[in-house]
Amino acid sequence: MEDKVLAEVANQLYAGPLEDFVAARASAAKEAASADKELAAAVRALPKPSVAAWAVNMLAQHQPDVLAQLTELGGRMRAAQVALDAASLRDLGRERRTSLASAVDTARSVAREHGRAISDSMAGEVEETLRALTADEGAAAAVRSGRLLKTLQADGVNAVDLDGTVAVPSVLPPVAAAPAPGPAAPAGRKMRSTTAAAPQQRKPDKPRLEAVRQTPRPASPPALERARAVLKEAQAAEAAAALAARELQDQADDLRTDIAELVREAADLRARLGTAEEQLERSKKKLAATVAEAKQAVRAADKAERTAVLAQERVLRLGNTRD
Numbered sequence: 253m254e255d256k257v258l259a260e261v262a263n264q265l266y267a268g269p270l271e272d273f274v275a276a277r278a279s280a281a282k283e284a285a286s287a288d289k290e291l292a293a294a295v296r297a298l299p300k301p302s303v304a305a306w307a308v309n310m311l312a313q314h315q316p317d318v319l320a321q322l323t324e325l326g327g328r329m330r331a332a333q334v335a336l337d338a339a340s341l342r343d344l345g346r347e348r349r350t351s352l353a354s355a356v357d358t359a360r361s362v363a364r365e366h367g368r369a370i371s372d373s374m375a376g377e378v379e380e381t382l383r384a385l386t387a388d389e390g391a392a393a394a395v396r397s398g399r400l401l402k403t404l405q406a407d408g409v410n411a412v413d414l415d416g417t418v419a420v421p422s423v424l425p426p427v428a429a430a431p432a433p434g435p436a437a438p439a440g441r442k443m444r445s446t447t448a449a450a451p452q453q454r455k456p457d458k459p460r461l462e463a464v465r466q467t468p469r470p471a472s473p474p475a476l477e478r479a480r481a482v483l484k485e486a487q488a489a490e491a492a493a494a495l496a497a498r499e500l501q502d503q504a505d506d507l508r509t510d511i512a513e514l515v516r517e518a519a520d521l522r523a524r525l526g527t528a529e530e531q532l533e534r535s536k537k538k539l540a541a542t543v544a545e546a547k548q549a550v551r552a553a554d555k556a557e558r559t560a561v562l563a564q565e566r567v568l569r570l571g572n573t574r575d
Contacts, residue, residue: 258294259399259420265298266399266419267313269367270306298419304377305400307363307370311355311378312398314362318355319385319396325351326386333488348386355382377403388412393424409489 261280268276277298285292301309312319325348332340356379360370370378384391384406391404391412399419406412418424 255420255422257288258291259423261291261295262298262399262419265295266301266306266309270301270303271367273300299401301401302377302403303368303370304374304381304403306368307359307374307378308381308395308400308403309398310362310366311359312396312400314366315358316396318358319382319392322348322351322355322382322386323392323396326388326392329386336488348383352379352382355379380405384412390414390424394418394421397424 261284265273265276265280277295277300281292281295284295325344329341329344329348332344356375359378360375363370381391381395381400381403384404385395386392387406387408388411391406391414394400394404394414394417397418400417401419402417404412404414404417414421
């Protein structure tokens with residue numbers, strides 16, 4: 253069984269409606285069993301994604317340009333972070349907030365089109381996953397695969413944990429790792445060659461102390477270089493922490509604005525409720541008065557009817573007497 257074949261089957265399964273996943277998986281496994289039992293077993297083992305992960309998969313399958321734009325934005329943010337460009341990080345942070353909000357709206361629309369509404373809490377998980385996409389290349393590859401099993405989170409400093417988050421991870425494109433610094437190795441190699449040559453160059457009649465002095469000491473990175481490396485790491489961590497703090501502050505400001513709007517709306521609703529209750533009370537009183545007046549009118553009508561009957565009877569009696 254090749255992982256690419258399993259990935260093709262998985263792509264079809266994770267691109268369908270969430271409610272149909274179990275049935276579609278069983279059907280795909282049954283179809284594969286006739287030709288490859290190992291593939292059939294692997295298909296049956298494909299996990300059903302969470303609702304939020306499924307929504308992200310729908311975005312990957314049906315609106316890939318949205319994820320491509322976020323991936324490009326994430327690359328610019330990482331470049332600005334490496335360059336310690338605080339001004340660019342601020343601008344890109346604002347751009348990311350706008351792009352994430354738009355992407356979440358698109359994900360909710362695509363999910364509705366494919367038979368499932370996304371709650372606010374699930375939309376929050378979708379946003380966190382898309383935020384992780386912008387922060388980590390590995391997360392971007394996992395999200396854009398369309399085979400996400402659960403949502404992702406990024407702290408802005410450490411690599412996103414992708415263990416168990418995507419189906420058939422072996423076919424994901426490799427993420428280029430940053431080359432590790434290695435100035436000590438060449439120095440070590442130079443030391444060994446010099447050390448090996450030292451016994452041949454030493455003269456027998458030289459004191460032992462002089463021979464020891466001729467043997468080069470192991471090279472070590474200069475203290476200034478180490479300090480610069482530590483400074484660079486600290487500045488990168490500071491920039492990331494500052495960016496995260498600004499994002500949280502912006503989110504807090506947005507929440508304060510939402511709360512203020514809700515407070516005003518609640519006050520307006522209370523005022524409207526008070527007006528409606530007053531109108532209701534007036535209508536009840538008017539109804540009671542109208543009912544009382546209607547009863548009096550009915551009694552007056554009955555009395556008038558009786559009077560009319562008596563008058564008619566008198567007229568008839570008087571007419572009979574005249575005849």
